[in-house]
Amino acid sequence: MKKNKKxxxxxxxxxxxxxxxxxxxxxxxxGDVAGAIESTWTDASGQIKTVVNKVVFPAxxxxxxxxxFAKLGMAYFDYRKHGQFEWAAPAILFACLVFTLTAPTxxxxxxxx
Numbered sequence: 001m002k003k004n005k006k007x008x009x010x011x012x013x014x015x016x017x018x019x020x021x022x023x024x025x026x027x028x029x030x031g032d033v034a035g036a037i038e039s040t041w042t043d044a045s046g047q048i049k050t051v052v053n054k055v056v057f058p059a060x061x062x063x064x065x066x067x068x069f070a071k072l073g074m075a076y077f078d079y080r081k082h083g084q085f086e087w088a089a090p091a092i093l094f095a096c097l098v099f100t101l102t103a104p105t106x107x108x109x110x111x112x113x
Contacts, residue, residue, distance in 0.1 A: 045113050053104045060100050068093040 072090045079085040 049108060049113055057100060057104055061097065064093060064097040064100060068097055 068090060071093055075086050075090055
């Protein structure tokens with residue numbers, strides 16, 4: 001019984017905090033919801049572009065670079081062991097790395113931002 005009471009109190013507190021800190025969004029005096037969404041997107045698109053260029057693409061580049069060099073090392077050790085170098089995985093990772101390194105220069109033109 002004590003456990004159920006604690007859970008009920010926690011749920012009530014979360015609900016109370018959610019109601020206290022939530023705000024109502026209106027579309028404006030005319031009720032033009034589409035216009036409100038378009039103006040919000042216009043305001044936020046520059047910030048989204050900056051975050052994607054400075055955070056998302058470098059993070060993806062770092063992950064792909066680590067995977068590329070790890071796979072290249074593993075392929076080299078397989079070559080030493082079996083005498084045959086497997087190019088497919090390192091080539092795919094390298095192509096993806098080049099794609100994501102150059103993506104910020106053209107991706108926004110494709111998306112129209």
